[in-house]
Amino acid sequence: MLRRSILPFRPWKFKIPAGFPPTPPSTRSSAAASAAATAEEEVDLSVPSSRSPDREETTKVRVRNPRRFLRDPWVSRLVFCHNLAGRGMIEDLRELLKQMIVDEGSNSSPTLCGILSDNFKGWDCNGLIWDNLANVYAETEMVHDALFVLGKMIDLNIQASILTFDSLMYSLRCTGLLCAPVEVACSENTYNTLIDSLCKQFRLNEAIRLFQEKRGCEFRPCIVTFNNFICCSCNMGYVGLANSFFSMMIKHGFIPNKYSYNTILHGLCGAGLMEEALRYSEDMERYGVEPDVVTYNVLVYGYHLLGMKSEAQKLIQRMVVKGLEPDIVTYTILISGHCRGGDVEEGLVMRQELLSRGFQLNIITYSVLLDCLFKMGRVDGVDWLVEEIRAVGLDLDHIAYSILINGYCRAGDIDRAIQLCRIMYIKKIPPNSYVHGAVLSYLCKREMLSDARWILDKLIESGQLLDVVLYNIVIDGYAKAGDMDDAVGLYEQIFNSGLTPTIVTFNSLIHGFCKSGMLNKARVLLHSLSLHGLSPNAVTYTTLMDAYRGEGNINVIVELLHEMVAKGVAPNVVTYSVIMKGFCEQGQMWVSRKILKDMYDKCISPDQIAYNTLIQGFCEAGNVEMGFFLHDEMLQKGLEPSPVTYNLLFNVLCLHGDLKNADRLLDMLVEKGVKLRKFAYSTVIQAHCIKGNACKAVLYFDKMVKAGFEISIKDYSAVINRLCKRNLLNDAKVFLKMMLRDGIPLDLELYVVMLNASRRQGDHRFEIELQAIIITSGLLCE
DNA sequence: GTAGGGTTAG
Numbered sequence: 001m002l003r004r005s006i007l008p009f010r011p012w013k014f015k016i017p018a019g020f021p022p023t024p025p026s027t028r029s030s031a032a033a034s035a036a037a038t039a040e041e042e043v044d045l046s047v048p049s050s051r052s053p054d055r056e057e058t059t060k061v062r063v064r065n066p067r068r069f070l071r072d073p074w075v076s077r078l079v080f081c082h083n084l085a086g087r088g089m090i091e092d093l094r095e096l097l098k099q100m101i102v103d104e105g106s107n108s109s110p111t112l113c114g115i116l117s118d119n120f121k122g123w124d125c126n127g128l129i130w131d132n133l134a135n136v137y138a139e140t141e142m143v144h145d146a147l148f149v150l151g152k153m154i155d156l157n158i159q160a161s162i163l164t165f166d167s168l169m170y171s172l173r174c175t176g177l178l179c180a181p182v183e184v185a186c187s188e189n190t191y192n193t194l195i196d197s198l199c200k201q202f203r204l205n206e207a208i209r210l211f212q213e214k215r216g217c218e219f220r221p222c223i224v225t226f227n228n229f230i231c232c233s234c235n236m237g238y239v240g241l242a243n244s245f246f247s248m249m250i251k252h253g254f255i256p257n258k259y260s261y262n263t264i265l266h267g268l269c270g271a272g273l274m275e276e277a278l279r280y281s282e283d284m285e286r287y288g289v290e291p292d293v294v295t296y297n298v299l300v301y302g303y304h305l306l307g308m309k310s311e312a313q314k315l316i317q318r319m320v321v322k323g324l325e326p327d328i329v330t331y332t333i334l335i336s337g338h339c340r341g342g343d344v345e346e347g348l349v350m351r352q353e354l355l356s357r358g359f360q361l362n363i364i365t366y367s368v369l370l371d372c373l374f375k376m377g378r379v380d381g382v383d384w385l386v387e388e389i390r391a392v393g394l395d396l397d398h399i400a401y402s403i404l405i406n407g408y409c410r411a412g413d414i415d416r417a418i419q420l421c422r423i424m425y426i427k428k429i430p431p432n433s434y435v436h437g438a439v440l441s442y443l444c445k446r447e448m449l450s451d452a453r454w455i456l457d458k459l460i461e462s463g464q465l466l467d468v469v470l471y472n473i474v475i476d477g478y479a480k481a482g483d484m485d486d487a488v489g490l491y492e493q494i495f496n497s498g499l500t501p502t503i504v505t506f507n508s509l510i511h512g513f514c515k516s517g518m519l520n521k522a523r524v525l526l527h528s529l530s531l532h533g534l535s536p537n538a539v540t541y542t543t544l545m546d547a548y549r550g551e552g553n554i555n556v557i558v559e560l561l562h563e564m565v566a567k568g569v570a571p572n573v574v575t576y577s578v579i580m581k582g583f584c585e586q587g588q589m590w591v592s593r594k595i596l597k598d599m600y601d602k603c604i605s606p607d608q609i610a611y612n613t614l615i616q617g618f619c620e621a622g623n624v625e626m627g628f629f630l631h632d633e634m635l636q637k638g639l640e641p642s643p644v645t646y647n648l649l650f651n652v653l654c655l656h657g658d659l660k661n662a663d664r665l666l667d668m669l670v671e672k673g674v675k676l677r678k679f680a681y682s683t684v685i686q687a688h689c690i691k692g693n694a695c696k697a698v699l700y701f702d703k704m705v706k707a708g709f710e711i712s713i714k715d716y717s718a719v720i721n722r723l724c725k726r727n728l729l730n731d732a733k734v735f736l737k738m739m740l741r742d743g744i745p746l747d748l749e750l751y752v753v754m755l756n757a758s759r760r761q762g763d764h765r766f767e768i769e770l771q772a773i774i775i776t777s778g779l780l781c782e
Numbered sequence: 783g784t785a786g787g788g789t790t791a792g
Contacts, residue, residue: 294783297784300785301784397786398787399787404787406788510790545792
């Protein structure tokens with residue numbers, strides 16, 4: 001039986017969200033809807049009295065429009081509810097209420113409350129029904145409905161039980177709808193629920209204040225209170241604080257349980273502090289708390305974040321030895337590890353293995369694979385995987401949808417993305433800020449800024465508290481387009497919306513000012529960050545450094561490097577690449593070379609762009625050997641040279657006329673199936689044309705076509721132009737034939753080039769042929 | 783208490 005509060009209803013402040021309740025759908029016709037105009041009549045109903053619940057007695061109750069009243073399914077179910085309440089069958093009552101609200105779904109509270117207040121006023125158990133209705137809505141996580149019922153209870157002066165408050169607060173703890181407590185008598189659990197609520201909303205300071213104020217006199221913390229503090233501290237990135245709470249828990253006489261250990265382990269692993277995490281896991285065993293699957297999963301996740309695959313494998317073996325079976329979370333972490341390493345194939349193989357062993361994957365595992373397929377540019381693989389998700393009977397959830405929408409937007413398929421948005425609405429999973437962000441990014445990348453702004457303004461007008469990321473995306477769009485007035489205007493609007501800018505907001509503004517040549521403004525912005533409680537990061541400094549590099553000011557770059565290091569901001573691979581480029585542009589390639597070596601000492605792995613920067617520096621200075629040496633070094637370090645690396649090498653070989661090596665390299669790479677850009681082929685082809693070796697030019701042109709590149713008139717013109725310049729008209733004719741055969745018509749520019757060459761060589765016959773071609777094409781009308 | 787999604791720099 002529910003314990004009824006003896007206090008008047010004045011427990012907590014709740015924010016009833018704007019726009020709630022929504023207008024009830026017209027399909028929900030009920031006795032309440034038409035009862036207002038009808039007079040009350042007395043009818044006999046079999047309703048047990050709460051005073052003598054054992055006896056079923058016929059009670060006369062007054063209702064409006066009795067015929068309609070008894071026919072209405074909602075009313076008859078509520079009569080039954082009263083019947084159950086009167087017999088003290090509270091569990092059955094709650095089950096029936098739950099069934100009713102689950103059938104009707106969210107937003108059903110206005111209708112239900114309407115029926116209750118219009119038809120059951122004065123019934124013996126009515127208060128109990130209201131209280132349980134609020135309670136069941138809260139337990140079913142329909143918090144807006146629960147709040148609506150409570151609001152009506154206040155209006156009708158019906159008391160709510162403490163259990164209902166606790167249940168509601170528990171449901172509200174993640175929503176931000178729960179405010180500070182006012183004068184109230186609390187159950188044992190109330191403060192713990194409120195601390196949990198504040199922690200879930202990342203309001204750690206308030207939670208700590210409440211803990212300090214109320215501890216001892218008004219409530220006694222329990223182990224869950226401390227676990228909540230540990231969890232919140234970890235989630236907010238304060239692992240040190242989490243450690244303190246862990247110690248405090250022990251000082252209060254609590255023995256940490258597996259939840260305490262797993263929570264702190266998760267915090268430590270997430271922060272990359274594996275050694276400390278392992279120490280905790282050893283302590284755990286020492287104090288008799290047996291590690292479970294979650295413990296191992298958390299540790300495996302820690303290794304996964306550090307990219308330590310073999311350690312993760314060892315841990316899984318240990319887990320199996322201890323008799324624990326890896327579960328779907330373990331496998332998802334492993335699949336995610338393969339995906340993060342760029343090996344989606346391995347992830348898919350693992351999925352296949354699991355399926356063959358009869359293992360059911362869930363939507364999270366599939367989401368990891370979908371996201372990776374998009375990031376690897378494997379959009380083709382997405383369709384069949386989505387098909388598989390449907391075939392195994394899984395529904396896409398909001399994250400899976402946002403992965404798909406983001407992926408399609410990035411792949412440029414906006415139609416597909418919008419189609420999915422529509423499906424989300426139909427499925428009642430309204431697109432959230434991740435989805436809005438994907439569409440805004442799509443528009444901004446295509447400089448469709450007025451469209452992006454229109455959408456953002458509509459979202460702002462809708463009155464929802466927007467995510468600052470959405471502002472950041474559009475501000476960055478303006479900054480990249482050099483429109484700093486609008487960028488700054490939108491930045492100011494962030495404050496009007498009650499939000500605060502982030503470091504990303506400022507980085508975009510700094511980038512914009514740099515791009516617009518206002519480096520001083522950018523630097524002022526850097527130093528104003530602290531006023532907003534923000535600290536510059538590697539992106540901030542790197543953006544500024546790159547701007548000064550553009551001005552050839554290596555001194556300021558070095559100054560900024562010192563400043564960032566002094567402020568504890570670690571330079572990353574992008575920072576070093578910019579600095580290397582700066583030195584290379586000053587002709588100091590060997591300084592850059594030293595920086596690259598230093599990166600290894602600092603455990604920052606140079607990537608392809610870092611190597612390409614240095615290779616470009618040496619190649620432009622004419623040091624071909626060093627270019628190739630660095631290429632070899634990349635291979636030694638297990639770094640696959642990128643198409644840009646090869647562009648640089650082919651370019652330098654051709655510039656130096658070393659076509660022998662250029663051919664050799666091209667043949668070797670084609671044979672090895674290395675992916676090259678068209679630039680690599682056309683550089684070699686053109687170099688052969690310049691040298692007058694048309695045969696080789698034809699040979700590599702053919703290879704370029706076979707490599708699957710789309711060939712345009714520009715490619716033919718480049719070759720024909722060069723051959724004509726060397727008066728190799730017959731070879732130029734070969735390419736012209738190939739071009740016409742490929743269905744590419746002659747244009748006026750190329751016609752003039754070839755006409756002049758044929759006139760120079762007195763090839764009148766070809767002159768006439770050319771004129772015939774050009775007239776047939778309709779380009780020469782006169 | 784464990785696994786999945788968006789914005790910024792070369």
